[in-house]
Amino acid sequence: MKKGTVGNKPENLTQPNIPGTWKAMEALYDSGKARAIGVSNFSSKKLGDLLEIARVPPAVNQVECHPVWQQPKLHALFKAKGVHLSGYAPLGSPGNTAAIKNEVLKNPILLTVVEKLGRTSAQLALRWGVQMGHSVLPKSTNEARIKENLDVFDWSIPEDLFAKLSEIKQERLIRGTVYAHETFGANKTIEELWDGEL
Template sequence: MASTIDNQILLKLDDKSYLPALGFGTYAPKESEDDVYEAVRVAIKTGYRHLDCAAIYRNERAVGQAIKKSIVEDKVTREDLFIVSKLWNSCHRPDLVRASLKKSMEDLGLQYLDLYLIHWPTGLKEGGEFIPRDEKGNVLYSDVDYVDTWKAMEDCVDEGLVKYIGLSNFNSEQIQRILDVARIKPVINQVECHIYFSQEKLIEFCKARGIVVTAYSPFASPGHKSIPFTPCLEEPVIVDIAKSKGKAPSQVILRFLLQRGMIVIPKSVSPKRVIENFQVFDFELTDEEMKKILALNKNHRINTEDIALAHKYYPFNIEF
């Protein structure tokens, strides 16, 4: 169920809370912490109230500094913001979950998180690097069952460290395993979704179970080596619709995902693009335009997480 406030689309999590459907992604692997800091400052000034973070992004301190500065200077309160972070794969062991959450809270300068996700179902060997490897360069896996990880996540909710918990990159069977044992149901599954990878079956599966879907890589990672198609932002159908609306192709793509009832988290450190990506609440796509865009689907996944291909919990070996 959706609602609106300040011209934004809000999605309902439960009887108490809504969250902004348009979030700001902070993944910026090639950018400096200063760039991330400035981008978050621009995002909050522009009106974004949903920030998507993760330990593996290695920039949560910069995000936290931007949040603190925004609260001090821009009359934004902590309660105005919905802050998300993610448990990294090398911290799946239940005794590491709380400490990992607390580390993100410390880096972000927060007393609590709004949402904490298991970043991937595939655990990695604990106690070392983000991507632990043996002397031959092979990635080292953990045998921890993500169901046990989930139970430790629930304990963090009980303690008041985080309001909601959820999943990321989980397939339908893995989600169901969690639902079968959960005391606290996951509220979100964050997955790759764009015009070339529509995820219709997984989205319907989640919606039927009251789980909101967040779309990452909404522009299909422009320039990614695995894209054998016309880049999303140059796709003729998108360009034609954008021209008819007086909008940018990026805005049409974001609006398409929002109208599918999803959360979407575009990322950029360009102030112009950060602002442009937020200007998607003053127009709508028609049913016919939605159908045309949906027909562009090619079931093409970009983020295949090749380091986990041999993991027993690798999520992409089934259809959805």
């Protein structure tokens, strides 16, 4: 964002200085003011570019990740480079108007697996993330659903049903359109913002 601006408006965007920002974050890490440093929404390309210049590699990359946007390329890169994937919107942001057309919790393949396991759609989506080896960050204000969301650690999705989830048509639900503009900011298109990982 340009200094002194407020709000996610295209005219407030500027070219990010990722190397300079990362160097400042490494200084915080070196000083002991941060025990770990990481990034958010970095594509495979952006993460690879950062790893080429980073003295301290990011501990984590927080990205959209759920059964409808599984990000296998990122998973492979993270595993190879020792970067932890933390999945936000693991339930697909139910109620988000941008995500309505391909709701994770109502996906027919996911519902088939849910029926066979006798679990909820949310539990299955969260357990999928846990079994993939990344952390999941669900959001709820409903106490019963919060408790239900915690009930994902003493069971697992059998291999055959886990493999079935890889058949789900993949689609990024949180597009980030405000961060792409043809005349303002660093990214002219959504494809450029995500380095073609759509």
